[in-house]
Amino acid sequence: MTSPAPEDVFGEWHEKLERVRYSETDKMGIVYYANYLVWFEIGRTEFCRARGFSYRDFEENDESYLVVAETYCRYKAPAYYDDEILIRTHITELRRRSLRFGYEIVRASDGQIIAEGETGHVVTDASGRVRSFPEGFAQRLLAPPVIKSQSSGAIVPSETGPA
Amino acid sequence: MTSPAPEDVFGEWHEKLERVRYSETDKMGIVYYANYLVWFEIGRTEFCRARGFSYRDFEENDESYLVVAETYCRYKAPAYYDDEILIRTHITELRRRSLRFGYEIVRASDGQIIAEGETGHVVTDASGRVRSFPEGFAQRLLAPPVIKSQSSGAIVPSETGPA
Amino acid sequence: MTSPAPEDVFGEWHEKLERVRYSETDKMGIVYYANYLVWFEIGRTEFCRARGFSYRDFEENDESYLVVAETYCRYKAPAYYDDEILIRTHITELRRRSLRFGYEIVRASDGQIIAEGETGHVVTDASGRVRSFPEGFAQRLLAPPVIKSQSSGAIVPSETGPA
């Protein structure tokens, strides 16, 4: 009753603008489907950075790794070479040894969501053994961003979260 | 009662052996997660070829495209540079305008399933409009293979299909 | 005697800041060598855009393509995940049916040149036949930039051009 809905806790999206590379297209003339997972990874990295948390340092200093356990992506409209896209990232679940990110890929020119997805991760040590998140990890990730999202200037639809 | 179970209709897997490329690894020392979707695509191409059906001709002669609408992958164990992997592919659903493939990625050295996934596709024309499959498409895809799967020599576990 | 040295004509570099993606690394822990060619392509696209010239429109409206005929890259120091790199691009040769770009990849944190390279291109039509550049192409490419280079804030060494 008094506890906030999950969207209230995890709901803040980070937004990162990228431009589609020629190398990301395929002979169909659109972005090859595996490259959306690369964009998701950029989204995660920037989500963390915006909260003052370097994923590179996480690996190098904490010897912790966010190993990918699961991915899902739904493709709703194609992306084309040189399009500006907005990678929107938020956390949808955070547990002691695992977390999930949700994503939206938005075409910056008109704000249309062209893909949405989710990735599930477990935290491991350098040898691949599952471990708990380092001390303070959750606080850092759930803290308000210290770096603002990039603005696309597009009409981004009000967020309802991935289905 | 008399109709065959889905596994009976669609269950025949195609197997294609590949070797992990250096370019497919990342700084974690294992295969980067988006590359599993590339392997799935190889699986689809070879599944079709084994049934006397060239996906390249499908695009070029029938002006039909299997656009990806959805992907799912569950990662169970890492793959390493120079590993031999077996890409196992079968059809899990076939409708008038869409189909789904299921996949298992198997480490050839010990037969362990290291990933499993699924992709959903719709058929479109060259302009991206959804259309029905060309005449005879279903028969060709569901026909017994004319080219045999590659054998890894590994103990591949009896198939239960992706969950 | 009176004609300007090549560097005077073609020498203006465009600079584009990029951040190294996780997907670009390999098991050696550094950026995989083929990805430098992807960065060169980003450099070309942005060099053109900075001169009010969209390479996408060039392909789509002029039905002209800058097909790659030759590439060269010298790797001087590694790039790491999450590094900021500056892609520096300029034209080193421009003829009626061909042109060459030169590149420097600079580590933004200290201004060190970590790679330098060159690509040679011929212009073709949609069917792959070599043709002359469209009317006005050279003027547009050699005009002063209308969009400024991104600044890295790094001490970028004074340019001497690739050897």
Place this chain on the structure above:
Amino acid sequence: MTSPAPEDVFGEWHEKLERVRYSETDKMGIVYYANYLVWFEIGRTEFCRARGFSYRDFEENDESYLVVAETYCRYKAPAYYDDEILIRTHITELRRRSLRFGYEIVRASDGQIIAEGETGHVVTDASGRVRSFPEGFAQRLLAPPVIKSQSSGAIVPSETGPA
């Protein structure tokens, strides 16, 4: 007079057949130019394996790395999705701390050379410091192959080596 010409010493090519992946194409409908460097890497790996020498073990057991210092590629004709290509690899130079590989990419259907290239490498330890090749390295690499090249069945032109 009595010493063999370089081609006699280093000239034996290794041949590896690969099929062009959908992911390797771009919106021009042909293979994206950076992917030729990926094929070169496959060529190197297989060249070594054919001489009973595992590049993976080289990294893992000898803690030695063939770091890429230089690449060159000349593109003569496009490669298309689903084409069979033959990756031809040989050593063009071998010194105490460095070596060079030469490559030809041959279209298997008609034996046409569609690209040729070269890569230069230095050997380093795990920390990136240049070192000499491990004991016995040169003998292993220059020994006759113990695994035969794959045959494309194509008319492969008599080798003259890259210029």
